[in-house]
Amino acid sequence: MASEAQAADKAAEGGSLVFHPMDQFIVKPLFGDGAVGMFTITNSTLWMGLAVLAIIGLMVLSTSRRAIVPGRMQSIAELAYGFIYKMVEDICGKDGVKYFPYVMTLFMFIVTANFLGLLPKSFTTTSHFAVTVVLALAVFLTVTILGFVKNGAGFLSLFWVSSAPLALRPVLAIIELISYFVRPVSHSIRLAGNVMAGHAVIKVFAGFAAIAAISPVSVLAITAMYGLEVLVAFIQAYVFTILTCVYLKDALHPHH
Template sequence: MGKLFFYVALALVVVSGVLFAPEHAALAIHPMDQFNVASLTGGAVNTFAITNVTLWLALAVVCVFLLMVVGSSRRAIVPGRAQSVAELTYGFIYKMVEDVAGKDGVKFFPYIMTLFMFILMANFLGLIPMSFTTTSHIAVTAILAGLVFFTVTIVGFVKNGAGFLGLFWVSSAPLALRPILAIIELISYFVRPVSHSIRLAGNVMAGHAVLKVFAGFAGALGLFSFLPIFAITAVYALEVLVAFIQAYVFTILTCVYLKDALHPSH
């Protein structure tokens, strides 16, 4: 039944586009234009330019500060909304770090908490109309993933020394297979920052591109424009959920990588 409704709605969208769209209107939808980096000062985009990325990254930091510092500064016995959200988030991430990375990983809780809050705020700010989604850019997510990769690797060698290499040696496997598995484990380890960054940027970018496509249809389909509007509402609700899930996935993977650094043996 659900599939039938989908195909009927899709057919109505196509038919309405043919019959009721203005004849002079061209259906020119450019969903990727929203990800263009632009200078806010009107000059060229270079290393020292203040761009829309700079602005929305700064706003994400400000929002984290307002929620976690200003919002919980009163420390009331009966917390307000901001303090409740801050305390719930704190407890949620602390429990995650403790459960996944173990007691040894709790000392890295401030770093992991900062990662989660920054990505979450950047994702939510990107859902504001006419805003810029910084986490849709691989340049941003690659830096975050790279920092996690180098931090975890350094921690692994500092804490375990050469024993950290035990992460790549599957001692439970047959001896003949261990060198092959070691190569596979080594490759997968260095692929981590790539998958870590692309997963976040790709999911955020895809959702925003779909929203832009449906918005373009809504502006061009005339009488039946309400169909894409319904789709936009549904996709937007999904994007709110994705904004949280992607921040959560990035953070829990960080905890998993940290656990491997702290306890590298298979």
């Protein structure tokens, strides 16, 4: 916030536009000016904590009355539950349902962090690769370990496309192997990239608002982008979750 004020000052002094669209992603300590250590309470910590509180509020507090006829918040909690439960069941099958809490945890964290990140002045934790890579790696490692534990060496048949002609299979196996290891990369960059790009674009449009003549256009553009970002916030959480389910299905049923 201090940096934004400074940027505005500089813009006013220099009379030219100054964009700092990436400043919103800076991680800084919440208390004091020290360096960001491993256990420092930072703005990232704050917004992760708020996400936890929001999840508790939505999933625990709103359901505390256990109403047969649900209220608004309980309806949303039930909707989220049913949405992810059905997704896991449809994609992973009946035996995948026991991994439902893990998938639900991922979905709830991402969707909540995405939406909290859309609040003005907030910090978007899911716009950082450090966060999404951990999420994606967790899925990747879980799926890989689970695949070998459940199927043993049979998990490798995932790379051996038995429906292809025999001569093609080794080539396909290499391609499949590469695509398998690219999964966590695409999985994480897709989420962070989408969220980061949207927020940065909004900031750029906001920078144009300093010029009075085009500020109405700028405000309109921000509004439109914001609407799009609301959509992206949900869709990226959805995509991340559904891909998690698809990968989980590979671990449980590697034979196509």
